[in-house]
Amino acid sequence: MKVKFELIHKDKTTGARYGKAIFLDENGNVAKNPDGTMQEYETPMFMPVGTQATVKTLSPEQVKATNPGIILANTYHLWQRPGADIVERAGGLHKFMNWHGPILTDSGGYQVFSLAHNKKKDITEEGVHFKSELNGSKLFLTPEESIKIQNQLDSDIAMSFDECPPASADYKYLKNSVERTLRWAKRGKDVHANKNQNLFGIVQGGPYKDLRKWSAEQTVALGFDGYSIGGVANDDECKDDMYKAIEYSVPHLPEDKLRYLMGVGEPVDLVEGVMRGVDIFDCVSPTRLARHGNALIWGIRTTEKGEPKEKRINLKNAKFTDDFTPIENECDCYACKHYTKAYIHHLMKCDETFGATLLSIHNIRFLIRLTEKMREAIKNDRYAEFREQFLNS
């Protein structure tokens, strides 16, 4: 299903975008979900991550109840297990994992950063050598292979295979890397064969204005169904560098295509990203924080480095033993409507999976509610005010 981005309203003072990602069937009509609802999803949007074809600890029904649009899965991990052939024989990723909404597959580009780096420098022009984290065997992933796998997985949106360089990479390294990522994008596009699948390009270039501009312009020149901004929020990258990366990329991206800020999911970064023209985000943080006992709560705190960061509570802390109130009174999620902090504390102390489930539901719903509030603010041309309020909460 081809995706079309409809830009509905731009906030008058900030330029933040409210729109819809609309998935079209072969006839160009809005596609329908099995339950009869239209396959169109409002932006700004937060996409929950289901790396191994499951949002960890949640059933598809539980994911759906958080009201998400698109969800993610990962090419590298599904390539390794169970293998693209198996998913294809299962009838594609949607059928395999029983998720009938849109799915975006990351290309494995992030694994170039998280798995290949810090081992050996094994990134070549041809592709990337991995040492399997499962059994140590040698793996080789190329742009062509990544796209072919994604074609087989039959996700709705495939991502170009890019290098996601560490935040510590210097200008010279980044320049080479950005140029290679562009060549990889072209190679991937050339073999992309799934007519029902969209292919997104990725802008790289670290915090450098000229590299981001060049990367964006060249990637757009190749022509993709949507564009993402990559290489942010790695290592100890400071917020300023992330915001620069967005500011230097966005002006060179077309207005009528989705803009995806990859891997970003701190509430403050969503708010800042949207102000700078980003439409969609994904992040593992709500589900990972959940498994580690943390619940996102409304507001901002300041880190030791002086940067704004999400507020959260650790339900494993002893002080919640007898706290019989919900995580957030005003939250409409399943966990907040039916369970107390004391109960979730108890589950986490006992290592009961249901604790992680409840916290995952809350954290995902928290971010999606945040995007819902952002949309309302944009529609009413009150985004600057909303942001101000959020940052001072």
Added chain:
RNA sequence: GCUGGAGUCGUCUAGUGGCUAUGACAGCAGACUGUAAAUCUGCCGGGGUUCCCCCAUCGUAGGUUCGAGUCCUACCUCCAGCA
């Protein structure tokens, strides 16, 4: 009552004459941004000026020894077997 065995942090445990008493669990906190993450890190006898220092400590009390959780004696407690 007799014989044998055993007592080490909240719990279990390593230790068999030599530097700072081991590890696990529990407990208390912290970290986490396109998931090698239901993981990782720190603390975990007491006190202080807490990257350092002082004091205490292997059931209790003595003893042997330059040096004892470790060897000896007595006692206490527990376990097993026998009465």
